Amino acid sequence: MTTVGQENARMLASLLGIEEADAAQRLDKTVLVTVAPGFTAVGGEVSELLERTIHVARSDEGKPDLELVIGSVQPATSGPYLFASLNQRGVTIDAASLRHSNEHVHPLLTALAACHIAAAALHRVIGSSSLPRFGLPLSVDFAELGIPERGLATALDISGAVLVGGGAVGNGFLRALRHLEVRGTLRMVDPKVVGEGNPNRCLYFTGDHVGLPKAPALAQAAQPDFPGLRLEPHACTFGELVAKTGPADTAIVTVDSRRARRSLQKEIPRRVIDASTTDARAVIVHSHSQPTDDACLACIYRHIPDEHARERSIAEALGIDIETVREGFISPDAAARIAKAHFSVEASTIVGRAYDTLFKELCSAQALLTPEGRQVLAPFAFVSALAGVLLVVELLRSNHQAATTNYWTVDPWGAPIGRLRRLRPRVPECEFCADDDARSLAHSLWTQNGEVR
Ligand SMILES: [Zn+2]
Known part of the structure; x- marks a missing residue:
């Protein structure tokens, strides 16, 4: 197979x-x-x-x-x-x-x-x-869907936005966005390379893209669909891009882990438009603009005990410690240790890859029957595509000030139900919102003379 x-x-x-x-x-x-x-x-x-x-x-x-x-x-x-x-x-x-x-x-x-x-x-x-x-x-x-009137008819200048993640939902977002008249420049970041399993759900990727850096590969494959928009890829993390170019106006978030979302919130984009998939069972959409008194991205994806369990099972399966797994990407040193525990693995081929990805490839279906394993499962193509469409819808709602809620969960096997949209409150223990310095920085970054920019 x-x-x-x-x-x-x-x-x-x-x-x-x-x-x-x-x-x-x-x-x-x-x-x-x-x-x-x-x-x-x-x-x-x-x-x-x-x-x-x-x-x-x-x-x-x-x-x-x-x-x-x-x-x-x-x-x-x-x-x-x-x-x-x-x-x-x-x-x-x-x-x-x-x-x-x-x-x-x-x-x-x-x-x-x-x-x-x-x-x-x-x-x-x-x-x-x-x-x-x-x-x-x-x-x-x-x-x-709650698409604002004229939302589909108006041309959209997306300059200032950064597409974070060039995986399945990132692909789905661009596949959906191509149906609107879009102008300007869209920056795209992803530090990973295209994995062997990615073409099962990434519609812009084929087998020929495997091993190539995701952001440039996606930009090149999608560019012909966007005559009025320039796609500008960066093979790095969102944090690295912000360090180079300053705070981003809008982060369109399609990364695949809760931890990555929380660390992204600390870069304080003015606005977050986010969609994620929970295997093939749900699509979750979140958006907010700073400063906000309601939930931020780190509130929605706050740390849950299950994450420890997932990291622990990855660490155990790969024969490394949990702290190393939390680094996210495989270092040369960790690669050598993994290769020692898995004879089929060649250390040089896994350096720089994500732990989640390697875990998916190495571990049997049995390991994936656990709840921890399920979080790293790749959804079917239609689920990621649906998340991409809903991300574009949320962008339109936010652009037209129609987003009075900040959370929506949609059953990919059913129909989207507008009344399930919710306004979720801030979480007191949120690692971003509970940090007074971070919140006052958000205020000073994105308000001017008392007015929200
Ligand atoms: Zn928060």
Whole structure:
């Protein structure tokens, strides 16, 4: 099995509580996507998401496990079928055929629809009652997103923002952002290289990108989608960029650990727009502007005891101490120690990589059945893509002062529900908010003459 297939199988093994081999079998499925004229944009996006996880058939490949029929078109096989339709109000997915109207749908909404259609198709072919509940028909109402009026029609100058993280959600963010008219310069930071499992969910990456630094690889792959925007990659951390160029106006946060988020908050960006995934079970969106009396990024991702457990299991599995794991990236010295405990590992090939990544590659599916292991699991492509779309939506809401809440959790197997948005309060023990110096620095940085800048 390829590394990409393995990452997907581990994800499913963990979700269902089964062995990796059984999971691989369940993912060995073929979906035929039949698309009506007028629905080719959504059909294309759905196929791109699905083919990172299962096999997407061309029409001449024999009987598929599922035929996904999008729009008003005659099915090509005798089934089983899943039908999908979308219009300006939303997307509907059902086991029975649907009524259609051919309306122009904004491509950002089409991209969101594609995530939900891919989820439904995947749920159908995996066919397990252990997966998160999935009810048909599924209706997604675009109004639940709370996109401000004119938000999709106005050109956006994104200069001053930094995209933090070039992994799955970072890819998803750019894939979604390409559907808006964006100008200026977007700086992008990521100190890591593209790992072998990344193409399972990073839509701009292919096998050819493995081993290359993430930020430049992503910038180069995505640049053709942004004629009016310059992507400026930096192969370093957000902290290193801030040290060079000064505080950032907006951090668009897509990093993969709670610890990295807390340390990012200490760099005090004026504004944070953040999205994360909890394996394939949830997408979490957070935003705030400094100074704030409500939750900051470090409040939302405050330290939880489980993190110790995760770091401990990584340390134990790799044969190093927990303090070393907390450094985040593998030093030459640590690489030598890991190579001693794992004969299959060559020290020189792992220097500079993230501990989470190596842990995922080395440890069996069994290790990933623990809650600590689950936190480092790679989600399916559609989950990261959904996080990317919701990140763009949050950016629009924040730009138009429509973000009166700071926290939203969305079930990737269900529909986004606007009333679940919440305003979360500051956490008294937050390592940023409880630090008076840090808070007064935030005030002096981002307020002028008593006015918020
Ligand atoms: Zn805080």
